[in-house]
Amino acid sequence: MLIGCDQGPWNDPYPAGQGLTNTVYSSFDERPKHLDPVRSYSANEYAFLAQIYEPPLQYHLLLRPYQLVPLSALEVPVAQYFDAAGNPLPADAPLASIAYSDYLIRLRPDLRFQPHPAFALDAAGDPRYLRLTEGDLDGINRLADFPQTGTRAVTADDFAYQIKRLAAPWLHSPIAGVMQEHIQGFKDLSERLALIEDKDPIARVQALREARLSGVEVVDPHSVRIRINGKYPQFTYWLAMPFFAPMPWEAEVFYAQPGMKERNIVLDWYPVGTGPFMLTENNPNLRMVLAHNPNFWGETYPAEGMPGDREAGLLADAGRPLPLVDQAIYSLEKEDIPRWNKFLQGYFDSSGVPSDSFDQAVRFGGDGGPQLTDEMQDKGIDLLTSVETSIFYMGFNMLDPVVGGYTEPARLLRQAISIAVDYEEFVSIFANGRGLIAQGPLPPGIFGHREGETGINPIVYEWRDGRPVRRGLDQALALMEQAGFPGGRDPKTGRALSINYEAVATGPDDKARLTWIRKQFEKLGIDLVIRSTDYNRFQEKMRNGTGQVYMWGWNADYPDPENFFFLLYGPNGKVEHQGENASNYQNPEFDRLFDQMKFMPDGPERQAVVDQMVEIARRDAPWAWGFYPKAFSLHHQWLHNASPNSMANNTLKYRRIDADLRERLRAEWNPPVLWPLGVILGLILILVLPALWMVRRRERSTAL
Secondary structure, eight states: OGGGGSSSOTTOOSOTTGGGSSEEEEEESSOOSOOSTTTOOOHHHHHHHHHHOOOSEEEOSSOSSOOEEESSBSSOOOOEEEOTTSOEEOTTOOGGGOOEEEEEEEBOTTOBOOOBGGGOBOTTSSBSSSSOOGGGGTTOOSGGGOSOOBOOBOOHHHHHHHHHHHTOGGGOOTTHHHHHHHBTTHHHHHHHHHTTTTSOHHHHHHHHHHOOOTTEEEEETTEEEEEEESOOTTHHHHTTSGGGSOOOHHHHHHHHSTTTGGGTOSTTTSOOOOSSEEEEEEETTTEEEEEEOTTOOOOBOOSOOOTTTTTTTTTTTTTOBSOSSSEEEEEEOOSHHHHHHHHHTTSSSEEEOOGGGHHHHEEEOTTSOEEEOHHHHHTTOEEEEEEOSEEEEEEEOTTSTTTOSSSHHHHHHHHHHHHHSOHHHHHHHHSTTOEEEOSSSOOTTSTTOOOSGGGSOTTTEEEETTEEEEOOHHHHHHHHHHTTOGGGBOTTTSSBOEEEEEEEOOSGGGHHHHHHHHHHHHTTTOEEEEEEEOHHHHHHHHHHTOOSEEEEEEEOSSSSTHHHHGGGOGGGBHHHHOSSBTTOOOOHHHHHHHHHHTTSOSSHHHHHHHHHHHHHHHHHOSEEEEEEEEEEEEEOTTEEOOOOOSSOOOOGGGOEEOHHHHHHHHHHHOOOOOHHHHHHHHHHHHHHHHHHHHHHHHHHSOOO
């Protein structure tokens, strides 16, 4: 009963008055495994890492198509090309003449690392905590237990050191293989570092500092040059990922000292960055807290956006110093329902839309567009939707003698299946309408994607009344007949054509989806055999090429058509080359155009090549193109500057909170429900009063 003395809602999960602070409240459902930027490559890790570390580049918050802009660098570096003799070449030099490319990264001179014990100095100016023994750690159980912190300016050596860490075998960086192909001397350094893998951790740090990487040169304290083998224009996209953020050697020495690992005081738990936030609490069984980094250099909110952004209020904070909030508190919520309920109560500022609660939040209007329900509108909640830079597709194994191959009958069979598999229905039933039907491999936001009539797949769609309409089943059946399977019958056996479908399905919830897929093939008279397995076994089948038809997806690493087309590039075939081309598609003309396209700058010439590649892929139909998933997110009216961005992960710094409005609405939405107390009190009275009456009557009765 005493909690009623508090003025706030009785069910508030946070300390009293905290809702009035300049804080973002969110949630997470799984502990981040890695917070070391050399090892992290997961979305749930980037939700924290991207707020802490600053690579040279970032994606503009508002501009589309996605544009790289400087972050810790002063400008986006432009590649300089050279021949084998070291002579400079023009930007349009023939590919065969380019021996290497140089990227000169000029760094901001005002970067400083966050406060951290690794930088603390004693009275003599020597490091205070870099020569610790295990006995010195008595009473130390977490990073905050160190009483002193310090900082220092960031230099080009910190960027070079981090790149060398990518090559360290003991750190197992997921991009080490890619960088071996491109950064000059990277493979050689990795092989040399393998010889010291068993050394003491501090000795490895010293060896890494002294190691030479021929492809990375520190030009001056604020400039570093990276040399790439040949030409690789997509390298600038990697410079927007935390892999290339600066790392101080002091931090590695600090964490490598005896006793630190036993206390879980390690870089994977306590990152050290230059970004707008620093991780001040890491308790993955309860919450994680990001607080404003007092040493942040003072980036400002962008001043330009797309048409309509100003009217939407997305430029109201133009020019203001970032970050716009003081901290962000992420609470552990493993289940959808409690997470959703806390959002509705106002205790989380934003939320996705769980499938089970979709109808409660979203309805589709007469135009087919998503709208908020009356309940959500009454709360002033905003709905943001965006098409993700991802694709889900149905693939055909081109090595298979039935659904694969490049003969005209084989093409017609795949085209017929592509028409019959009704992805509009799939998205409606299994994705709550959250998907845009794919007309090819490139999602919106990726250079080369075309909208409207020029962007439809004419094999599967025709343009009617200003929109694409899937071709009729009669046309699919006609293609089946031309392919030599009239009515879906296999002329060799006289029975229905039988095709195997490789499914990742391990539970009862998958039954409806698999039944739907089987019915799509039944339209053509095809007998689809579902071969269910777990994901590991599915991947093995893909590697061995034993499947026929499968469904898979891809999320963009960076917004370039190369990152999608390489899924159909012959030399990336999964069976022969262990690449990401799971359909093992190989068309010599497509491959030739790919080799040409990937080195071209965005522009009309590259668009023309992209169009040719899309046309070839549509005709060969190695995929039934599927759909691009749509992200649906809800935001309370007190959260500002929420703009969907599929490529940028460091968007927390742009958020702004109206804390007074949040506190007022929380109180309105969470009034104490007092009637159960009245009912309980009434029941008590009903039970107690008769008993008291009986006792009193007995006391007054005459003894026998």
